[in-house]
Amino acid sequence: MKKITAFLLSLNTVFGIFLFFMFLLIFGSLSLAGNLALFSGVDETPLFKWLSESGTIRVTWWIYLMVLALALLALSTIFCTAEALLRKARRGALLAMIPPQVMHAGVLFIMLGHLLTASTGYRKDVTLEQGETTSITPELFATLDSIEITTDKNGYDTDWTAKVRFSGMQEAFSMRLLKPVEPAIINGLGIYLRTVSSGTGQSVLIRVCRDPGAPWALAGGLILSAGGFLLLWSRLRSLN
Amino acid sequence: MDGAIYCGLASDEGRSLFTIFLLLVSATLYIMGLMESKKGHYAFLAGLTVHVASIIERTLTLGTLPLTEKHDNISYMAFVMALSYLYIHVKKESRSLSVIMLPLISLLLCVSAAHLPINTVSPFMRSYWFYLHIFLYFTAFGLFGLSFCAGAVYMHGRKSEYESMQYRTALSGWVIFTAGLVSGSIWFYSAYGTYWLWTSRELWTTLLWFYYGLYLHARLMKGFRGRTASAIGTFGLIVALFTYFGVGTIIPSPPTQF
Numbered sequence: 001m002k003k004i005t006a007f008l009l010s011l012n013t014v015f016g017i018f019l020f021f022m023f024l025l026i027f028g029s030l031s032l033a034g035n036l037a038l039f040s041g042v043d044e045t046p047l048f049k050w051l052s053e054s055g056t057i058r059v060t061w062w063i064y065l066m067v068l069a070l071a072l073l074a075l076s077t078i079f080c081t082a083e084a085l086l087r088k089a090r091r092g093a094l095l096a097m098i099p100p101q102v103m104h105a106g107v108l109f110i111m112l113g114h115l116l117t118a119s120t121g122y123r124k125d126v127t128l129e130q131g132e133t134t135s136i137t138p139e140l141f142a143t144l145d146s147i148e149i150t151t152d153k154n155g156y157d158t159d160w161t162a163k164v165r166f167s168g169m170q171e172a173f174s175m176r177l178l179k180p181v182e183p184a185i186i187n188g189l190g191i192y193l194r195t196v197s198s199g200t201g202q203s204v205l206i207r208v209c210r211d212p213g214a215p216w217a218l219a220g221g222l223i224l225s226a227g228g229f230l231l232l233w234s235r236l237r238s239l240n
Numbered sequence: 241m242d243g244a245i246y247c248g249l250a251s252d253e254g255r256s257l258f259t260i261f262l263l264l265v266s267a268t269l270y271i272m273g274l275m276e277s278k279k280g281h282y283a284f285l286a287g288l289t290v291h292v293a294s295i296i297e298r299t300l301t302l303g304t305l306p307l308t309e310k311h312d313n314i315s316y317m318a319f320v321m322a323l324s325y326l327y328i329h330v331k332k333e334s335r336s337l338s339v340i341m342l343p344l345i346s347l348l349l350c351v352s353a354a355h356l357p358i359n360t361v362s363p364f365m366r367s368y369w370f371y372l373h374i375f376l377y378f379t380a381f382g383l384f385g386l387s388f389c390a391g392a393v394y395m396h397g398r399k400s401e402y403e404s405m406q407y408r409t410a411l412s413g414w415v416i417f418t419a420g421l422v423s424g425s426i427w428f429y430s431a432y433g434t435y436w437l438w439t440s441r442e443l444w445t446t447l448l449w450f451y452y453g454l455y456l457h458a459r460l461m462k463g464f465r466g467r468t469a470s471a472i473g474t475f476g477l478i479v480a481l482f483t484y485f486g487v488g489t490i491i492p493s494p495p496t497q498f
C-alpha cells in the first residue's frame with residue numbers, strides 16, 4: 001500500500017502520465033487523420049457507446065489507453081491534492097496556498113463530466129420538414145412551423161430562426177423559437193438548431209441531446225479558471 | 241440591381257485591400273522599431289497606431305469585434321505581443337528582446353495580411369462566449385509569443401531576468417488559455433450541444449495545454465531551470481503555432497457536421 005501511495009504521490013509519476021498522454025494525443029490525431037471514415041461518426045454518439053458499437057479496437061486502442069491514463073491522473077491528482085492540503089493546513093497557510101489545489105479540483109470535475117458524458121449521454125439528430133410532426137423521442141414530438149433566414153448584402157446568412165411546436169404524449173408545450181446558440185430546453189433535453197434549408201421545402205436539422213456530464217464539466221471549468229487566476233495573482237505577487 | 245451588387249462587392253474588396261495595406265505599413269514600421277535611439281521608438285509607436293487603425297477599420301466593416309477568422313485573429317495576436325512589448329520597453333529598454341520580438345510581430349502581421357479578410361460572421365459565432373473564447377485564446381497565444389522571445393534571449397545571453405520573464409508570461413498565457421478553453425467549451429455547448437469533439441484540432445489544443453502544464457509544473461514544483469527548461473518553454477510556441485496553422489492542413493480531421 002505504501003508503495004502505491006508513494007507512486008501516486010510522486011511528481012515523476014505525474015510527469016510520466018503527462019508525457020504518455022501527450023504521446024497518445026499526437027498518435028490519436030494521426031489515427032483520426034488515417035481513419036477519417038471510421039471516425040466520422042464518433043461525435044454523433046456518446047463515446048463509450050460508439051466504442052462498443054464500432055468494434056474496431058485495433059484502431060481505437062489509443063482511446064482506451066487515454067481513458068486509463070486519465071483515470072491514473074485523476075487518482076494521482078486526488079492523492080497529491082489531499083497530501084498538499086494536509087501539509088499546508090499543518091503549516092497554517094491553507095488559504096494563501098491552495099490555488100493549485102483549486103485547479104486540481106477543477107480538473108477532477110472536468111474528468112468526471114467527460115466520464116458521465118461518454119457513458120450516459122444521449123444524442124440524436126432529427127430532420128424536421130415544414131408542417132410535418134416528427135417524433136424526436138418516444139415521448140416528444142415536434143412540428144416545424146416556419147423558418148426565417150436573414151442575409152447580409154452579399155447574400156451570406158447572418159441569422160436563422162425556426163418556429164417549432166413541441167408536444168408530449170399527453171401535454172402540449174408552447175411554440176419555441178430555435179436560433180443558433182440559443183437552444184430550447186424541454187423535459188431536460190437540449191434542442192439545438194444545426195442547419196436550415198429553404199430550398200424546395202423548408203426543413204431544419206436539429207440535435208436533441210441530454211448530457212449529464214455537462215454541469216460537472218462546466219463547474220470544473222469555472223473552478224479551474226478561478227484557481228488559475230488565483231494562482232497567477234499569488235505567483236506574480238510573490239515574484240514582484 | 242447587378243450594378244448595386246457589383247458596387248457592394250467592389251467596396252468590400254476595397255476595404256479588405258485597405259486593411260491589408262494598413263497591416264503591411266504597420267509591419268514595416270514595427271521592423272523600423274529596430275533602429276537605434278528615439279527614432280526606433282517612434283517608428284514602433286507609429287506601427288502600433290496604424291495597427292490599431294486597422295483593427296478599428298475591421299470593427300467598422302464587420303460591425304462587431306474582429307475576432308472571427310484567421311486574418312483578424314493573427315493580427316490580434318500580434319497586437320497583444322506589441323502591447324506587451326511596449327509595456328516591457330517602457331519599464332526597461334531591452335535591445336536583445338527587440339531583435340527577436342519586433343521581427344516576429346512583423347512576420348505575424350504579414351501572415352495576417354496574406355489571409356484575405358472575410359466580411360461576414362456565421363450565425364453560430366454571434367455569442368458573447370465565442371468572443372470571450374477567441375479573445376482569451378489569442379491573448380494567450382500573444383503571451384506565449386512573448387514567452388518564446390524571452391526564452392530565446394535567455395538561451396542566448398543566460399540573463400536570469402529573461403528566464404523569469406519567460407516563466408511569468410508562460411504562466412499568464414497558460415491561465416488565460418485555460419479560461420479561453422473553458423469559455424470556448426461553453427460557447428460550443430450552447431451552439432451544438434457538445435463541449436468536446438474528436439478532431440485533430442481538439443487533440444492538439446489539449447496537447448498544448450498539457451505541454452505548458454508540464455513545463456510550468458516542472459518549473460514550479462521541481463525548480464526546473466536553466467537552458468533545457470528554457471528550451472522546453474520556448475518550444476511551446478512552436479506547438480501553439482502548429483496547433484493553429486498545421487493541424488487541419490497537415491493533419492486532417494474526420495468530417496463532422498460542425
